[in-house]
Amino acid sequence: xxxxxxxxxxxxxxxxxARRGVLTTPHGEIQTPIFMPVGTQAxxxxxxxxxxxxxxxxxxxxxxxxxxxxxxEELIREAGGLHRFMAWDKPILTDSGGFQVFSLSSLRKIxxxxxxxxxxxxxxxxxxxxxxxxxxxxxxxxxxxxxxDVCTAYPCDHQTAREAMERTHRWAQRCQKAHTxxxxxxxxxxxxxxxxxxxxxxxxxxxDMDFPGYGIGGLSVGEPKPIMYDLxxxxxxxxxxxxxxxxxxxxxxxxxxxxxxxxxxMFDCVLATRIARNGTCFTDNGRLVVRxxxxxxxxxxxxxxxxxxxxxxxxxxxxxxxxxxGEITGGRLATIHNLRYLLRLMERIRRAIEENRYExxxxxxxAKYDMSRNF
Amino acid sequence: xxxxxxxxxxxxxxxxxARRGVLTTPHGEIQTPIFMPVGTQAxxxxxxxxxxxxxxxxxxxxxxxxxxxxxxEELIREAGGLHRFMAWDKPILTDSGGFQVFSLSSLRKIxxxxxxxxxxxxxxxxxxxxxxxxxxxxxxxxxxxxxxDVCTAYPCDHQTAREAMERTHRWAQRCQKAHTxxxxxxxxxxxxxxxxxxxxxxxxxxxDMDFPGYGIGGLSVGEPKPIMYDLxxxxxxxxxxxxxxxxxxxxxxxxxxxxxxxxxxMFDCVLATRIARNGTCFTDNGRLVVRxxxxxxxxxxxxxxxxxxxxxxxxxxxxxxxxxxGEITGGRLATIHNLRYLLRLMERIRRAIEENRYExxxxxxxAKYDMSRNF
Numbered sequence: 001x002x003x004x005x006x007x008x009x010x011x012x013x014x015x016x017x018a019r020r021g022v023l024t025t026p027h028g029e030i031q032t033p034i035f036m037p038v039g040t041q042a043x044x045x046x047x048x049x050x051x052x053x054x055x056x057x058x059x060x061x062x063x064x065x066x067x068x069x070x071x072x073e074e075l076i077r078e079a080g081g082l083h084r085f086m087a088w089d090k091p092i093l094t095d096s097g098g099f100q101v102f103s104l105s106s107l108r109k110i111x112x113x114x115x116x117x118x119x120x121x122x123x124x125x126x127x128x129x130x131x132x133x134x135x136x137x138x139x140x141x142x143x144x145x146x147x148x149d150v151c152t153a154y155p156c157d158h159q160t161a162r163e164a165m166e167r168t169h170r171w172a173q174r175c176q177k178a179h180t181x182x183x184x185x186x187x188x189x190x191x192x193x194x195x196x197x198x199x200x201x202x203x204x205x206x207x208d209m210d211f212p213g214y215g216i217g218g219l220s221v222g223e224p225k226p227i228m229y230d231l232x233x234x235x236x237x238x239x240x241x242x243x244x245x246x247x248x249x250x251x252x253x254x255x256x257x258x259x260x261x262x263x264x265x266m267f268d269c270v271l272a273t274r275i276a277r278n279g280t281c282f283t284d285n286g287r288l289v290v291r292x293x294x295x296x297x298x299x300x301x302x303x304x305x306x307x308x309x310x311x312x313x314x315x316x317x318x319x320x321x322x323x324x325x326g327e328i329t330g331g332r333l334a335t336i337h338n339l340r341y342l343l344r345l346m347e348r349i350r351r352a353i354e355e356n357r358y359e360x361x362x363x364x365x366x367a368k369y370d371m372s373r374n375f
Numbered sequence: 376x377x378x379x380x381x382x383x384x385x386x387x388x389x390x391x392x393a394r395r396g397v398l399t400t401p402h403g404e405i406q407t408p409i410f411m412p413v414g415t416q417a418x419x420x421x422x423x424x425x426x427x428x429x430x431x432x433x434x435x436x437x438x439x440x441x442x443x444x445x446x447x448e449e450l451i452r453e454a455g456g457l458h459r460f461m462a463w464d465k466p467i468l469t470d471s472g473g474f475q476v477f478s479l480s481s482l483r484k485i486x487x488x489x490x491x492x493x494x495x496x497x498x499x500x501x502x503x504x505x506x507x508x509x510x511x512x513x514x515x516x517x518x519x520x521x522x523x524d525v526c527t528a529y530p531c532d533h534q535t536a537r538e539a540m541e542r543t544h545r546w547a548q549r550c551q552k553a554h555t556x557x558x559x560x561x562x563x564x565x566x567x568x569x570x571x572x573x574x575x576x577x578x579x580x581x582x583d584m585d586f587p588g589y590g591i592g593g594l595s596v597g598e599p600k601p602i603m604y605d606l607x608x609x610x611x612x613x614x615x616x617x618x619x620x621x622x623x624x625x626x627x628x629x630x631x632x633x634x635x636x637x638x639x640x641m642f643d644c645v646l647a648t649r650i651a652r653n654g655t656c657f658t659d660n661g662r663l664v665v666r667x668x669x670x671x672x673x674x675x676x677x678x679x680x681x682x683x684x685x686x687x688x689x690x691x692x693x694x695x696x697x698x699x700x701g702e703i704t705g706g707r708l709a710t711i712h713n714l715r716y717l718l719r720l721m722e723r724i725r726r727a728i729e730e731n732r733y734e735x736x737x738x739x740x741x742a743k744y745d746m747s748r749n750f
Contacts, residue, residue, distance in 0.1 A: 043697055043704040050684070071671070071696040079674055079692060087688040296446070299454055309425070313462040317454060321446040322418055328703055329418040 003212040005144065005185040007032075007244045007265075013358040017236060017263035020353040023213075023244055025059075025091040025143040026183045027083065032244060032265040033349055035251060035342045036061045036093060038273065041070070042086045045273045046328070046335045049088045055308060055340040056347065059091040059143075061268045064136050065100030068128070069119050073139035081141030093268070094142035096133045096175075098189070099217065099249070102151035110150065112167070130174035138181045146215055147175040149189040154221045161193035169205050176209065187246065189215040194227060196234045203238035213244040213266075220250045220269075225258075232262040239263070252375040253282055253345055257365050260349050261358065271375060272342055276334035279323040282341040284365070286373030290316050290334065291323045308340035309333070378587040380519065380560040382407075382619045382640075388733040392611060392638035395728040398588075398619055400434075400466040400518040401558045402458065407619060407640040408724055410626060410717045411436045411468060413648065416445070417461045420648045421703070421710045424463045430683060430715040431722065434466040434518075436643045439511050440475030443503070444494050448514035456516030468643070469517035471508045471550075473564070474592065474624070477526035485525065487542070505549035513556045521590055522550040524564040529596045536568035544580050551584060562588040562621065569602060571609045578613035588619040588641075595625045595644075600633075607637040614638070627750040628657055628720055632740050635724050636733065646750060647717055651709035654698040657716040659740070661748030665691050665709065666698045683715035684708075 004026055011020035021032040037044045037052060040063045044052060052060060062082060067073060079085040082092055101108065105117035105126075114129020128136075133148035148171050150164040168191045179186045188211035192198030206214060216235070219228050232247075239245050244265045250256075251269020259267060272282065279291030283303040290302055301311035302319065310319065310333035322330025352361035379401055386395035396407040412419045412427060415438045419427055427435060437457060442448060454460040457467055476483060480492035480501075489504020503511075508523035523546050525539040543566045554561045563586035567573030581589060591610070594603045607622075614620050619640045625631075626644020634642060647657065654666030658678040665677055676686035677694065685694065685708035697705025727736035 041697075041700045041702055042693070043702050046703040046707075048684070048704060048707070049688070070700055071692075075672065075692065075696075078672060079690065085690075085693055087693075297450065297453060309423070313424070315454065315460075317446070317450065318417070318460055318462075321450075322416075325416045325445055327416055327418050328421040328706070329423060331703070332421075332423070332707075 003185055004183050005212055007213065007242065009242070011354050011356070013353050014356055015359045016261050016362070018260045018349075018353045018358040019263060019265065020350055021244065021265055023265075025185070027089060027091040027143050030058045030091055031350060033260045033346055033353075034058055034266055035256060035346050036266065036268040037339050038268050038270045039086070040270070041066050042076070042082065044339070046277065046332045047339070049086065051336060052088070052339075053090070055336060056343040057090070057339070059093060060088060061093045061095060062140070062142065063095050063097070063100060064133055064140070065095075065097035065104065065128075067140060068097065068136050069121055069126075073136045077139040077141075083141065091144070092142040093144040094137045094140055094146065095248075096137070096146040096148040096189075097128055098133070098146075098149040099151050101128060112170075114148075130171040131178040134175055134178040134186075138179070138184065141181070142184060144185045144187055144213065145179065147172045147186060147188050147211075149191055149217055151191070151218055152193050154194070154223055156193050158195055158198070161195050161198055164193070165191045165198050165202050169202070172206060172209060172211075185212045187211055187213040187215050189217040189248070190235070190239070191218050193218060194223060194231060196231065199231060199235040200238050203235050207238065207240050211243070213246060214239055215246045215248045217248050219247065220255070225255065229258055229262065232259070232264070236263045251342065253342070254366070254369060254371070254374055256342065256345060257349065257362055260353075261362055272338040273335050275375075276338045277331040279320070279330070279334060281334055282338050284368050286370040287375060288373075290319050292320075295320050302334070302337050303341070306337065306341065307344070308337050310337040378560055379558050380587055382588065382617065384617070386729050386731070388728050389731055390734045391636050391737070393635045393724075393728045393733040394638060394640065395725055396619065396640055398640075400560070402464060402466040402518050405433045405466060406725060408631075408635045408721055409433055409641055410631060410721050411641065411643040412714050413643050413645045414461065415645070416441050417451070417457065419714070421652065421707045422714070424461065426711060427463070427714075428465070430711060431718040432465070432714070434468060435463060436468045436470060437515070437517065438470050438472070438475060439508055439515070440470075440472035440479065440503075442515060443472065443511050444496050444501075448511045452514040452516075458516065466519070467517040468519040469512045469515055469521065470623075471512070471521040471523040471564070472503055473508070473521075473524040474526050476503060487545075489523075505546040506553040509550055509553040513554070513559065516556070517559060519560045519562055519588065520554065522547045522561060522563050522586075524566055524592055526566075526593055527568050529569070529598050531568050533570055533573070536570055536573055539568070540566045540573050540577050544577070547581060547584060560587045562586055562590050564590040564592040564623070565610070565614070566593050568593060569598060569606060571606065574606060574610040575613050578610050582613065582615050586618070588621060589614055590621045590623045592623050594622065595630070600630065604633055604637065607634070607639070611638045626717065628717065629741070629744060629746070629749055631717065631720060632724065632737055635728075636737055647713040648710050650750075651713040652706040654695070654705070654709060656709055657713050659743050661745040662750060663748075665694050667695075670695050677709070677712050678716070681712065681716065682719070683712050685712040
């Protein structure tokens with residue numbers, strides 16, 4: 001199968017599983033490991049494409065479920081595709097809708113054909129299966145489409161997890177069959193809940209299907225982080241070495257460092273943008289709630305040494321004032337900082353891998369990071 | 376009296392009262408006639424200083440009443456003044472709080488000393504008089520402070536209007552006496568409601584006080600526009616020729632063209648930013664409600680020929696989608712367009728005056744402008 005993307009490993013850390021790669025897509029190269037800002041509804045909340053580029057965004061994520069509901073994929077196709085619609089000329093990855101159908105819609109009915117659900121917007125009854133998800137993602141024209149998978153609640157029993165996983169595999173095959181767009185790659189998604197045997201089985205089954213990349217789905221859904229890390233340790237040997245590995249929906253600073261440590265290449269998460277609008281910021285010392293009264297007279301930046309527009313120009317006191325006054329600009333500045341923080345963290349991570357000192361980097365990171373102010 | 380600002384008329388239109396000037400302030404030169412974007416709470420809603428500069432903002436307005444309530448002028452003084460606080464290094468004009476005490480607060484009691492009122496934020500009882508307004512504006516450190524005036528409702532009777540005007544004059548003198556900051560200019564405000572005799576009396580009384588500039592307050596408060604225009608026609612001969620004239624709170628495209636026609640040099644208004652967040656845009660043809668269903672499949676820009684970031688990159692269909700989806704980016708793009716529209720209109724106005732063809736410009740403007748889509 002001729003894949004429209006290529007992945008090349010350019011460096012491997014000697015003491016850890018961290019890897020440095022280059023993912024080439026129809027809309028350009030991505031240096032991995034990478035964090036992908038999330039533009040659920042065809043925009044990263046409060047950001048413009050120009051700002052995204054300025055903070056170093058290499059690829060942005062958008063969402064099949066949301067865009068299908070509003071404005072609809074046909075409108076976006078008519079606009080010339082999602083890149084043109086939102087004026088973003090770099091790579092885009094679209095999630096398949098599997099997780100959103102599971103987490104946002106109501107009255108779900110999952111059968112072998114697909115999922116019948118009610119729209120979270122207007123309650124309309126809708127149907128989405130592997131073929132529908134592929135058709136939507138092809139209309140959107142993302143560089144990377146994700147297979148339509150079955151998600152499970154946390155916790156769930158082994159039997160439920162097995163059934164969901166097996167269906168996910170059958171749906172992955174249907175996605176491959178339905179997928180036709182030659183300028184779009186299709187990634188499979190490993191499932192299996194929190195059962196090591198199922199996760200390994202899933203990783204192997206999907207590896208056999210020869211996808212150009214693999215998501216790891218269904219994690220960071222409420223389980224303690226050590227459980228996620230242990231699971232990653234156990235399944236990573238079964239994830240194809242030569243393919244990009246994408247830990248879906250994970251994006252707190254500590255998880256990025258720990259994910260890369262275990263061999264993850266790609267991350268996405270709404271955490272950075274969501275908490276920003278409430279005035280919570282990432283720093284190397286952990287969470288900083290700039291909205292707090294103690295910053296009212298603090299004329300320093302959100303984070304000393306940060307090169308973002310917010311930190312270079314505005315004080316904690318000012319951003320706090322804006323947030324307290326309900327000003328959009330406050331959320332904007334915190335969003336810029338949080339996204340830049342994660343993208344800069346990934347830059348530092350990539351450099352550490354290139355310099356073959358990822359273990360030291362990780363130790364230094366956690367020596368400074370206050371876990372009592374974690375996410 | 377040594378004024379920290381100078382105003383120089385550089386061109387006068389032969390057939391109209393339109394004038395082209397340069398206002399020099401401690402934070403730089405302003406080419407007039409000018410529109411001033413409003414940053415009520417120390418930010419122009421949804422905009423950053425960088426974006427404001429990019430669209431050609433020369434001076435921005437902020438608000439004594441709002442900043443006194445939150446975060447308080449002492450915090451801003453501590454931050455190094457309003458320019459530093461909001462990272463805006465160009466000129467700032469602060470309104471005095473007179474109009475906001477009148478329009479926003481409740482349980483007002485106006486006596487000779489000043490106004491007792493309840494904060495619109497938390498109901499706390501507060502007092503502001505000319506001396507308090509001056510002290511706050513000096514703490515903020517704006518380039519231009521406005522005198523604390525008495526506003527009247529529309530309509531109001533002649534006796535009420537006279538009393539308010541006379542008190543405004545006494546307060547203007549108290550403002551001059553209380554004002555000490557040598558790097559800040561103090562403008563007087565002409566009042567007199569909709570009575571020509573009072574307005575002329577007010578213009579003359581204030582001219583005698585030798586302010587370096589004059590606001591015209593209490594207009595655009597609900598009266599039909601022809602009434603405002605007629606009043607401007609009648610009072611303008613009494614407004615000092617050599618001083619800048621600022622028509623307060625007026626900022627729809629037609630009013631800018633008509634105001635300049637009558638000799639106005641400065642304008643401010645929240646209309647541009649307020650309607651933008653609801654998806655209503657300025658164009659040379661009048662109002663365009665980009666949120667409307669008829670633009671769902673319209674892939675053209677908000678306004679053909681506009682050089683703003685929104686029009687250069689995004690379609691009506693996209694901006695409509697963002698607004699419908701409740702995305703901040705939608706309001707941001709419409710705000711950028713609306714402010715740029717007004718600033719570009721002022722650029723065209725200035726050029727027309729320099730070329731001594733303002734009357735033609737005005738005719739062409741209204742030939743294109745659809746008054747049924749006015750504001």
